[in-house]
Amino acid sequence: MEKQATRDAYGKALVELGHRYDDVVVLDADLSKSTKTVDFAKAFPERFINAGIAEQNMMGMAAGLAAAGKTVFASSFAIFATGRAFEIVRNSLAYANLNVKVCATHAGLTVGEDGGSHQSVEDIAVMRSVPNICVVVPADGTSAGKAVEAIYQRPGPVYLRLGRPSVPLLYDDNMNFTIGKGIELRSGQEATLIACGIMTAKCLEAADRLKEQGIEVSVIDMHTIKPIDQELIARKARETGAILTVEEHSILGGLGGAVCEVVCEQCPVPVLRMGIMDVFGQSGSPDELLEYYGLTVDKIVANTHILIKKK
Amino acid sequence: MREITESAIQEVSAKALLIRRDIIKMLGEAGSGHSGGSLSAADILSCLYFWEMNVDPHNPNREDRDRFVLSKGHAAPVLYAALAEKGFFPIQELGRLRKLGSPLQGHPDMRKIPGVDASTGSLGQGISWAVGMALAGKMDNRSYRVYSLLGDGELEEGLVWEALMAAHHYRLDNLTAFLDHNGLQIDGPISEVMSPEPVADKFRAFGWETLVIAGHDPRQIMEALHTARAVQGRPTAIIAETVKGKGCSFMENRAEWHGTAPNQEQVARALEELGGYC
Numbered sequence: 001m002e003k004q005a006t007r008d009a010y011g012k013a014l015v016e017l018g019h020r021y022d023d024v025v026v027l028d029a030d031l032s033k034s035t036k037t038v039d040f041a042k043a044f045p046e047r048f049i050n051a052g053i054a055e056q057n058m059m060g061m062a063a064g065l066a067a068a069g070k071t072v073f074a075s076s077f078a079i080f081a082t083g084r085a086f087e088i089v090r091n092s093l094a095y096a097n098l099n100v101k102v103c104a105t106h107a108g109l110t111v112g113e114d115g116g117s118h119q120s121v122e123d124i125a126v127m128r129s130v131p132n133i134c135v136v137v138p139a140d141g142t143s144a145g146k147a148v149e150a151i152y153q154r155p156g157p158v159y160l161r162l163g164r165p166s167v168p169l170l171y172d173d174n175m176n177f178t179i180g181k182g183i184e185l186r187s188g189q190e191a192t193l194i195a196c197g198i199m200t201a202k203c204l205e206a207a208d209r210l211k212e213q214g215i216e217v218s219v220i221d222m223h224t225i226k227p228i229d230q231e232l233i234a235r236k237a238r239e240t241g242a243i244l245t246v247e248e249h250s251i252l253g254g255l256g257g258a259v260c261e262v263v264c265e266q267c268p269v270p271v272l273r274m275g276i277m278d279v280f281g282q283s284g285s286p287d288e289l290l291e292y293y294g295l296t297v298d299k300i301v302a303n304t305h306i307l308i309k310k311k
Numbered sequence: 312m313r314e315i316t317e318s319a320i321q322e323v324s325a326k327a328l329l330i331r332r333d334i335i336k337m338l339g340e341a342g343s344g345h346s347g348g349s350l351s352a353a354d355i356l357s358c359l360y361f362w363e364m365n366v367d368p369h370n371p372n373r374e375d376r377d378r379f380v381l382s383k384g385h386a387a388p389v390l391y392a393a394l395a396e397k398g399f400f401p402i403q404e405l406g407r408l409r410k411l412g413s414p415l416q417g418h419p420d421m422r423k424i425p426g427v428d429a430s431t432g433s434l435g436q437g438i439s440w441a442v443g444m445a446l447a448g449k450m451d452n453r454s455y456r457v458y459s460l461l462g463d464g465e466l467e468e469g470l471v472w473e474a475l476m477a478a479h480h481y482r483l484d485n486l487t488a489f490l491d492h493n494g495l496q497i498d499g500p501i502s503e504v505m506s507p508e509p510v511a512d513k514f515r516a517f518g519w520e521t522l523v524i525a526g527h528d529p530r531q532i533m534e535a536l537h538t539a540r541a542v543q544g545r546p547t548a549i550i551a552e553t554v555k556g557k558g559c560s561f562m563e564n565r566a567e568w569h570g571t572a573p574n575q576e577q578v579a580r581a582l583e584e585l586g587g588y589c
Contacts, residue, residue: 025450049446049481057439057473064443067421067429069374070450088436088470096421096430 003166004141006197007105010162011036013148014073018044021152025065027074029055034164035075035105055085062100063092071152072100078107078120078161082127093157094132101151102127103160108248109276109293110165110198110286119281125253127159128226134179135225137161137247137255139200140170143223146177154179161197163248165286168201170221182229184236188216191308192236192243196222196255199246199274199295206300217304228258230266237267242307244272246300248290251275270310272303315533319362323529326396327357331558332585333392333405339578341409344417347555347568349389351493351526352460355551356393358532359458368398371425377455378444380429382437382471383462383491384418385570390427391415399426435468437461438488442478445486445546456540459488464496466507472517478546479518486546487539490514491526493555495566514548526551558585 018024018040029051032038041048049065051058055076062072074081081104082089093100104123111119128135136151136158138144144162151158170185185200186207195203200221207219218236222229237243243263245256256273263271276293290296313319330353338344360366364377381390388408395402400414407413414423418432428444431437441459448455465471478486490510498504507513514521520542524531532551539547555569556562559581562573573581 025447046450051473051477052480054473054477056435056470057442057477060436060439060470060474061443061446061477063436064380064429064440064445065447066443067440068378068444068447070447087433088439091433092430092436092440 001168003168005164005166006138006141006144006162007036007164009141009144010103010105010148011039013145014040015043017148017152018047021071023069023071024152025049025070025072027051027058027062027072029053029058029076029080031076037075055080056088059085059088060092063096063098066098066100073103074100075103075105077118078104078123079118082120082123082159086126090130094130097132097156099155101158101160103162105162106164107161108163108197109281109289110163110248112164112286112289113283115283116280121250121276121281122253124161124225124249124255125257128253128258132156134158134227136179136223137196137225138223139197139221140167142169142171142173142175143177146175147223150177150179163198167198170201170204177223180224180227180229182232183221183223184218185221186217186219188218189240190215190217191304192218192220192240193246193300193304194220194222194233194243194255194259195246196225197248199248202295202297203246203300205297206304209297209301210304215304215308222255225255225258228262230262233259233262234266237263237269241311242270244274244300244304244307246274248295249275250278252278270307272307274300274303313362315530315537320529323357323361326361327354328586329396330357330389330392332582333395333402334388335559335573335578335581335585337388337391337405337408338572339575340406342572344388344409344572345385345570346572347495347562347565348383348462348491348493349386350557350559350562351553351555352386352389352491353557354527354529355460355489355491355532356389358529358536360393360397362533363536364458366426368426371399375453375455378428378457380437380441380444380457380459381419381431382441382459383434383465384432384437387417387419390419394424394426400424434462434465435470438471439474441486441488442474442483445478445483446481448485449483457486461488461490463490463492463494463501463507463510466510467505475514475517475519482544483546484543487536488546488548490548490550491553492550493553495555495564495569497566497569499566511550514550518545520545520547521550522547523550523552526553527557560584
């Protein structure tokens with residue numbers, strides 16, 4: 001299967017966006033080669049601003065640029081964009097409902113060898129809790145590229161969560177990416193696997209394996225965590241009676257939390273949350289880390305069996 | 312370019328007095344809010360809104376307008392008074408400061424009040440917005456200028472220095488920042504709490520054209536703004552030596568008036584000192 005990192009797709013999509021729209025301005029904090037905004041910087045140097053190693057000021061400048069009419073894409077690693085700069089994102093970008101897209105790469109464990117200090121496992125929860133912020137976590141390169149255009153078209157602040165490693169391409173260019181609308185990739189009746197980001201591909205693989213075992217499950221690419229597709233979650237809860245959430249993020253407050261909120265209120269059924277169990281990460285290769293923290297196809301299959309028994 | 316004339320000085324002085332009276336009255340009505348740091352900035356805002364800045368109260372979002380960012384957002388009353396006196400909204404609105412449902416929030420909200428260019432209040436963030444606005448002006452080859460007002464206690468926020476560094480790096484000569492150097496913060500004198508001194512040396516070290524003036528003298532404020540317009544290739548800082556609570560004898564130079572509003576008796580006394588109680 002062909003692979004691409006969502007950050008690579010982001011970098012390419014930004015350049016295309018820059019050609020189409022004059023108001024696009026891109027900011028980075030000395031990580032443009034890693035976040036891939038370097039491509040935009042080369043194509044449109046007059047519309048690229050390097051903030052230096054100063055994520056707080058990057059977000060503050062983004063606010064000023066947006067208040068002056070620009071559509072701003074501000075990039076850094078997820079840990080700094082949502083952590084170091086949190087209160088500026090909250091008070092300057094979200095409170096004033098400004099047109100700034102916080103596009104953070106190197107989210108989750110798959111940062112890899114840099115270790116736990118750089119592995120953001122709480123960013124979805126943090127961003128999701130702030131009013132006005134829309135949270136998007138694309139599953140592959142194609143949808144990441146589409147998401148860039150979609151978030152440009154959506155007024156107001158957006159958090160786009162991107163990854164470091166190459167991941168399988170799940171979609172072709174004809175895919176339809178609509179913010180707030182989850183994508184049903186498989187339709188089975190015994191359970192629903194709801195994933196976001198790089199775990200979506202693993203859920204598809206798990207669904208294939210479960211099918212070989214005679215178990216048909218649904219798989220949802222829940223690329224928008226906020227506003228979450230409540231209608232789809234409630235319908236799948238009714239139709240399949242059990243939900244497994246899978247994310248490269250803490251089990252607290254992220255995709256799993258968001259899905260539970262909907263399921264509890266609208267159609268209570270058994271839910272199992274897979275993610276990082278309220279611990280920090282550590283150094284290792286991305287695959288070793290996913291294995292160590294239990295975010296594997298084997299575990300998804302095993303947990304689906306456990307979940308179905310709870311129905 | 313605007314001229315420094317006796318009549319201009321008289322006008323901004325008269326407006327500064329009105330602004331101070333508005334501040335006292337609205338804080339008295341609100342029963343809470345920041346008195347001292349609003350009064351210390353009244354002359355600066357009067358010069359900006361009634362002499363320097365190109366703004367139109369009938370068209371507050373005009374793209375080529377000059378921008379003002381109140382980085383020390385807790386001094387919202389001085390900004391609201393200046394905007395109301397300029398005609399951005401009716402003066403009676405000032406009586407709704409800090410009330411439920413009012414556009415006049417405790418700290419400025421650009422989405423609720425015409426003429427407010429930035430939502431500020433969390434210290435250090437406004438100057439960072441101002442840098443972004445000045446960058447946008449350069450990017451679009453626009454002639455508008457961006458002004459900001461910092462508090463001296465605010466300099467203790469690290470973000471301020473990130474913003475100052477960026478403004479110099481990007482040669483933002485369309486940006487002018489005032490420092491309301493009144494020497495006091497909530498817990499006491501800045502020199503005792505966490506001294507940012509020597510402030511002028513620090514601005515200079517960060518590459519800013521730096522002027523030190525008497526912050527309650529309209530002529531000096533105007534002359535500094537004149538100088539700032541002529542500076543090329545770098546931003547200008549105007550260190551305004553001010554008195555916290557300026558204009559009300561019982562508030563002047565007293566840190567306890569940082570975040571305190573006057574009661575009705577104190578309102579009457581303050582207005583008496585500011586041209587008469589009425």
